[in-house]
Every structure is written in structure tokens, then in C-alpha cells.
Amino acid sequence: AKMFTQVYGDNGKMKEYHYTGPVEHRFSPYSFNGGTVLAVAGEDFAIVASDTRLSEGYSIHSRDSPKCYKLTNTTVIGCSGFHGDCLTLTKIIDARLKMYKHSNNKSMTSGAIAAMLSTILYGRRFFPYYVYNIIGGLDEEGKGAVYSFDPVGSYQRDTYKAGGSASAMLQPLLDNQIGFKNMEGVQHLPLNQEKAVQLVKDVFISAAERDVYTGDALRICIVTKEGIKEETVPLRKD
Amino acid sequence: MALFDVSGYKSHSELRGQIIGTGVGHFIDRPNQQFSVPVGVDPSGFLKSCSREGGVSIDLNHGTTTLAFTFRHGVIVAVDSRASAGSYIASKEANKVIEINPYLLGTMSGSAADCQYWERLLAKECRLYKLRNKQRISVSAASKLLCNMMLGYRGMGLSMGSMIVGWDNKGPGLYYVDDNATRLSGRMFSTGCGSSYAYGVIDSGYREDMTVEEAYELGRRGITHATHRDAYSGGVVNLYHMQEDGWIKVCKEDVSELIHRYRKGMF
Numbered sequence: 001a002k003m004f005t006q007v008y009g010d011n012g013k014m015k016e017y018h019y020t021g022p023v024e025h026r027f028s029p030y031s032f033n034g035g036t037v038l039a040v041a042g043e044d045f046a047i048v049a050s051d052t053r054l055s056e057g058y059s060i061h062s063r064d065s066p067k068c069y070k071l072t073n074t075t076v077i078g079c080s081g082f083h084g085d086c087l088t089l090t091k092i093i094d095a096r097l098k099m100y101k102h103s104n105n106k107s108m109t110s111g112a113i114a115a116m117l118s119t120i121l122y123g124r125r126f127f128p129y130y131v132y133n134i135i136g137g138l139d140e141e142g143k144g145a146v147y148s149f150d151p152v153g154s155y156q157r158d159t160y161k162a163g164g165s166a167s168a169m170l171q172p173l174l175d176n177q178i179g180f181k182n183m184e185g186v187q188h189l190p191l192n193q194e195k196a197v198q199l200v201k202d203v204f205i206s207a208a209e210r211d212v213y214t215g216d217a218l219r220i221c222i223v224t225k226e227g228i229k230e231e232t233v234p235l236r237k238d
Numbered sequence: 239m240a241l242f243d244v245s246g247y248k249s250h251s252e253l254r255g256q257i258i259g260t261g262v263g264h265f266i267d268r269p270n271q272q273f274s275v276p277v278g279v280d281p282s283g284f285l286k287s288c289s290r291e292g293g294v295s296i297d298l299n300h301g302t303t304t305l306a307f308t309f310r311h312g313v314i315v316a317v318d319s320r321a322s323a324g325s326y327i328a329s330k331e332a333n334k335v336i337e338i339n340p341y342l343l344g345t346m347s348g349s350a351a352d353c354q355y356w357e358r359l360l361a362k363e364c365r366l367y368k369l370r371n372k373q374r375i376s377v378s379a380a381s382k383l384l385c386n387m388m389l390g391y392r393g394m395g396l397s398m399g400s401m402i403v404g405w406d407n408k409g410p411g412l413y414y415v416d417d418n419a420t421r422l423s424g425r426m427f428s429t430g431c432g433s434s435y436a437y438g439v440i441d442s443g444y445r446e447d448m449t450v451e452e453a454y455e456l457g458r459r460g461i462t463h464a465t466h467r468d469a470y471s472g473g474v475v476n477l478y479h480m481q482e483d484g485w486i487k488v489c490k491e492d493v494s495e496l497i498h499r500y501r502k503g504m505f
Contacts, residue, residue, distance in 0.1 A: 026287070028294065029276070030294045030296070031294065032294045032295075082294075091241060092241070092244065092245045095241055095245045096245055099245075118351075118354070118355070119355070120245075121351070122351055122355045123272075123273060123274065124273070124274050125273055125351065125352070125355075125396075126273055126274065126275045126276065126281040126284070126394060126395070127274050127275060127276040127281075127284065128285070128296060130294065130296055148328075148329075150297075150298055150323060150328065150350065150351060151296050151298065152298055152349075152351035152352075153351045153354070153355060154298070154321070154349075154350035154351035154353075154354050155354070156329060156331075156332060156333060158329075167326075168326050
């Protein structure tokens with residue numbers, strides 16, 4: 001349980017401090033375990049990357065807890081938020097994938113997984129999974145696809161998306177470097193795989209510099225029609 | 239096993255029962271899932287009470303301006319495209335119009351997940367209606383289906399303000415449906431946090447005998463001025479026109495460029 005009181009109220013002004021008497025602390029089913037996830041879709045590849053730090057409050061529980069999970073040969077999901085819900089959610093998705101494979105004799109496509117995840121998340125609309133999900137993979141035509149979700153299942157297809165604790169820092173950077181937004185007179189070059197991987201590494205290094213919950217190591221999963229390749233890169237450990 | 243139960247899979251015998259039929263006719267398919275509810279707490283206040291304890295902050299995608307009005311040549315539907323989660327803009331190009339079928343559109347405002355889920359369910363019900371009755375569902379019936387879905391979960395904290403727009407045997411139809419199960423037929427509606435600004439613009443410029451181009455411009459202006467003044471609306475204007483032979487997507491324009499164009503004439 002936290003020992004300090006919240007100094008700033010909801011409207012940004014400092015709260016007046018006075019002793020209020022005994023305060024009831026309810027059990028909270030949620031906890032925030034940190035971590036950042038990022039996905040980029042290219043012409044014929046998709047990249048899903050996450051840091052590997054698992055934290056809670058001021059402590060670090062583990063430096064080797066990646067947040068990307070392989071679902072099929074063409075799809076990877078990144079989940080950040082509350083680690084307990086991430087584990088249960090990925091177990092449920094794996095079970096549903098197996099059932100689909102046995103009933104339909106084929107693997108689920110990335111778009112189908114995204115639609116299914118939306119209904120799984122909405123099934124807990126009144127007691128949500130505290131997980132920010134991003135799915136990265138190849139669609140039926142072999143092009144890269146990224147689907148981003150909110151905790152209760154609202155989703156859409158994107159070209160690139162950052163989620164998790166450093167998402168607000170990374171998203172504007174991705175808008176600028178991949179989407180060429182907010183600058184003028186720049187040539188729009190298509191993104192190839194090597195440039196995308198280098199960009200992801202640079203972006204996570206920046207995140208680790210400025211976000212306390214991001215760091216330790218970076219796990220990158222590159223999805224192509226040949227399969228899924230994994231790469232691990234060290235980040236700041238402080 | 240616990241995982242089997244909680245994963246929401248329907249066993250083979252259940253599926254067979256649905257296909258062959260149990261002898262009871264049902265007009266609405268119950269959704270395939272039960273909703274889990276936190277034990278012993280009021281669901282609508284639960285999420286807010288969990289937030290900010292130990293760094294937990296569950297922000298759901300929200301916020302909008304949408305508008306629709308009927309005129310001589312059909313119905314105009316215009317929406318913005320910003321999805322906000324707390325103060326963070328989660329998406330600049332959210333899709334807030336669901337194309338149920340070539341003659342029916344639904345708009346979304348409020349909580350993104352609620353709108354996407356229930357309107358997709360509505361699309362499924364409309365398709366089933368067409369298969370069972372060999373004719374397209376009327377706008378009135380479609381809006382009633384959505385309204386009754388909302389009534390089932392009234393008081394549980396759902397947030398949805400939607401307009402069902404279509405063209406059926408009775409002509410152009412426009413209904414407003416919200417999470418309180420309010421259902422209103424009308425000639426002009428605007429929903430979302432930017433709706434007051436949009437009402438000001440479309441109320442002052444509306445004439446029943448407008449030309450099609452004037453109506454497009456009015457819809458665009460309504461959304462643009464609302465996004466200019468409302469923090470939770472922005473992005474692009476998505477404009478649809480519902481005609482007798484179906485809807486067409488008219489345009490998708492960035493609001494910053496539009497407001498620039500309008501302000502040039504102002505000062």
C-alpha cells in the first residue's frame with residue numbers, strides 16, 4: 001500500500017493538506033507493472049517490440065520479462081499494463097486459437113485475431129482487463145498490419161502504434177519519423193526493414209532515457225513471410 | 239476446466255442446438271457472451287475508483303462531435319475522427335461511422351468500445367433480419383433494436399450516443415439513440431461533447447431546400463467549428479450522404495485546413 005498522500009488534486013491545483021481521520025483502503029484488483037510496446041507495419045513485414053522490465057511502484061521485479069507473445073507464424077501480440085491480466089489474456093487467446101485451428105483446420109489470420117480479441121476484451125466491459133494490446137502481423141495479402149486496442153476492446157488498424165507507459169512520448173516521434181507528419185519539404189521515402197529496425201531501437205533508447213518504467217533490454221520480433229525472427233538489444237538498467 | 243469456461247468457447251452441442259433450433263422462436267439472438275461483473279461493487283463507479291491507486295489509470299477511448307440532418311435530397315452525416323483516452327489522443331483517424339449495409343449507417347460518440355461493440359452487434363441483427371424476412375430492415379426497427387440493447391444494460395455505465403441513418407420504404411430516416419435507451423426521430427441531431435458548437439452552426443445555416451453542395455458545406459462547417467472549440471474533437475471530417483439508392487462517402491478533410499479556409503473569409 002502506498003504511504004504518501006496525493007498532493008495534487010484532479011484539476012492540477014495543490015490540495016489543501018489536513019488530517020481527515022482514518023481512511024479506508026480498499027483492496028484494488030489492479031496494479032501497474034509498467035513496460036512499453038511498439039508495433040510498425042511495413043510493405044511486407046511487421047515489427048513488434050517491447051522492453052523487458054517488470055516493475056511495481058518503486059521496485060523492479062524482473063529485468064527479463066518481455067511483453068511480446070507469439071500467437072501464430074504470422075502474428076505477434078504485445079501486452080503491457082497489469083502483468084497478471086497480460087498472462088491470463090494471452091492464455092485465453094492461445095486457447096481460442098487452438099480451438100479455431102481444430103474446428104476450422106486453418107490458423108487464424110491477423111484480422112480475425114484482432115476482431116476476436118475485441119470481443120474477448122469487451123466481455124469484461126464492467127471489470128476490464130487492465131492491458132494495452134497491440135497486434136502486429138501480416139494480413140492475407142502478405143502486407144504488414146498493426147491493430148491497436150484500448151482496455152475494453154475498441155480497436156482499429158494502424159501503420160504504427162506505441163502503447164504502455166512511454167506511449168505518449170513515443171507516438172509523436174513515430175508520427176514524425178514514419179508518418180512524416182509535422183514537418184514540411186521532406187521526401188516521403190518508403191520504410192524498409194533495416195531502417196525500421198534501427199528506428200525502433202533508437203526510439204526505445206529515447207524512451208528508456210525519460211521513462212522510469214522502461215529499460216533493461218529491448219526484445220524485437222520481426223514478422224515476415226519466412227517466419228518470426230527475435231532480436232534482443234540491451235537498454236539502460238537504471 | 240476453468241480456462242475452457244472463461245475463454246467463451248461454445249461447445250459443439252450448443253452450436254448444434256442453435257442451428258437445428260430448440261423450438262422457441264427468438265427475434266433477437268442473445269449475444270454469445272455473458273459479461274463479467276466485479277463482485278459487490280456498483281459497476282458504473284468501479285473503474286473510476288480503481289484509477290490512480292498505485293499508478294493504475296485505466297483510460298478508455300472517448301469524446302467526439304457527430305452531426306446529421308435531413309433535407310430535400312436525403313440525409314447528411316458528418317463526424318470528426320479523434321479518440322481520446324483521458325488527456326492523451328489515442329487516435330487521430332478513428333472511424334466513427336459504421337456502414338451497416340448500403341442503406342444504413344450508424345454514428346458513434348461516447349465510449350469507443352461500447353459503440354463499436356453494440357453497433358457491430360446491430361449490424362449482425364440487421365443481416366439476420368434480412369435473411370429471415372427477405373427484405374431489408376427499416377430504419378425505425380434497426381434503431382429500436384439498438385435502443386433495446388441499451389435498455390438491458392441501463393445504469394451500468396455504458397456511454398453511447400448514436401444516430402441511425404437510412405433510407406427505407408418510408409423515405410429518409412434519422413433516429414437518435416443513446417445509452418439511456420432514449421430513441422428520438424427527428425430532422426437534425428448532433429451528439430458528443432462538441433455538439434453544442436455544431437448545433438449553433440447548423441441551426442443558423444439550415445434550410446430545407448438547400449442544394450446538395452450547400453448541405454455538404456454546412457455539415458463540414460458544423461464539425462470544423464466544433465473541433466476548433468472543443469478539446470476532445472479533432473482530426474478529419476468524414477462526410478457521408480444518404481441518398482435514395484444508398485449512401486455515398488463524400489469526403490475526408492483535415493479540420494486544420496478547413497478552419498484556415500473559413501478564417502480567411504472572416505478577418
